[in-house]
Amino acid sequence: MTELRWGLLAAGTIAGHFAAGVEESRHGTLAAVGARDAGRAREFAARFGIPKAYGSYEDLLADPDVDAVYVSTPHALHKEWAIAAAEAGKHVLCEKPLTITAADAEEVIAAARKHDVFLMEGFMYRLHPQTRRLTELIANGAIGEVRAVDTAFSFDSNPEETARLGDPALGGGGILDVGCYCTSLARLVAQAATGEAVVEPTEVSGMARLNADGVDEYATGLLRLPGDILATISCGIRLTREDGIRVYGSRGHLHIPRPAWIHPLRTPGTSQIILTPAGGEPEVIEVEATQGVFAREADHVAAHVGDRQAPELTWAETLANLRTLDRWREAVGYGRPR
Incomplete structure (x- = not known):
């Protein structure tokens, strides 16, 4: 260190x-x-x-x-x-x-x-034990062959207090602010399922409500990922909706009602992953975090500073995510004033 x-x-x-x-x-x-x-x-x-x-x-x-x-x-x-x-x-x-x-x-x-x-x-959520446990369950075949993932991160902000979120010159909009988490998570699921180090969708489509300046207030994207995994990713800065992660496989599904990126999980504590086998009863898997995500992030940098890249978030990973966000924003017409 x-x-x-x-x-x-x-x-x-x-x-x-x-x-x-x-x-x-x-x-x-x-x-x-x-x-x-x-x-x-x-x-x-x-x-x-x-x-x-x-x-x-x-x-x-x-x-x-x-x-x-x-x-x-x-x-x-x-x-x-x-x-x-x-x-x-x-x-x-x-x-x-x-x-x-x-x-x-x-x-x-x-x-x-x-x-x-x-x-x-x-992306501090990538270092949370919850995220790591999710990828382990997927890679170990807990729900069989992964076929779909749905994830949402959306909130309703006050336009006067958060003017930057509606300003295209400042990179406003839900896709860049919180949709980036959903995109990252969907890709991470596909990586865990396929064993590939970095994946990108072969197809990207989407729709959004845009403000007068062409900034997305809330949006939904559809991704076709390697392994023929279909992902629905939803985000917003002007809409409260139920956040969460669901991963569906051939032998069951996983549900995270409180993903590691939400505020309550940024501090040490216990979170849950719910595993429901096909035709079986839900099993609650508790994940303990003994360190806050930002402390974990600082220590992760300290551990890998000599490598110049971090294994959890390589430069290739960052570029793959941003290329996907570019395609999602293009699909919804970002930056085209009404």
């Missing part, structure tokens, strides 16, 4: 979750925070006991006491600041999605490779 001194590039809500995770981690410390507003940076630093607060991202990246940077700006700024961090010689953990498009992600990856730094996209 490498001991990492973290700098937080942005001081928003998700940065607060990660800061708390670093405090809980075994191999990370909080070294500095940078924000566009110096007062906000100081307030954030005081809340978490961070020794340094900067009123610009550039000053944060210039700090020699920062080993790794957590980028949590709005989506549209991820590319710029992930590249800047790599150029400054900092290891990079960038909140999902890594960038708005796969082409942009290729540029970030090229920068990480050129400057020989670690880079990982922040």
Whole structure:
């Protein structure tokens, strides 16, 4: 394990979750925070006991006491600041999605490779024991041949309080904000079922309700994945619906009513996977998480920083997911004003 001194590039809500995770981690410390507003940076630093607060991202990246940077700006700024961090010689953990498009992600990856730094996209749910148990059950044939997966992540936000979610210039919309989880999960199921390291759908279609600027307020996608696995993925930023994961096989199905990406499961505790054999009674499988997902994420970076990529979220995995999101947004007409 490498001991990492973290700098937080942005001081928003998700940065607060990660800061708390670093405090809980075994191999990370909080070294500095940078924000566009110096007062906000100081307030954030005081809340978490961070020794340094900067009123610009550039000053944060210039700090020699920062080993790794957590980028949590709005989506549209991820590319710029992930590249800047790599150029400054900092290891990079960038909140999902890594960038708005796969082409942009290729540029970030090229920068990480050129400057020989670690880079990982922040899909913290992939590191939760629940997710790992799900893939084990699928790979071990608990429900036989996997045939379909349905997953949803959707919430109703206040447009005035979350204006960025409706702004195409900031990468708004449900597909990029939470649909990326559904896409990642559906692909992960197919990977576990087929034994392939990285898979992409052979077909992608979808529909959405778009706002006046062409940003998806809620959307549904249909994927045909290797193994002829059919996936329905649903998301939204202006619609409350029942979140969850269901995987259907030839000998039963799996149900996760509270996926590892929801807020209550970001802290240590117990979650459930419900296994129902064909014609049998449901079996509740309890999964214990002794560490919060953001602490686990920080320690995962520390464990693999020397490899420059993380085995759970390789660069190939990130690109495959973003290419799928590109196709889903194209299918629903994203960016085409009404």
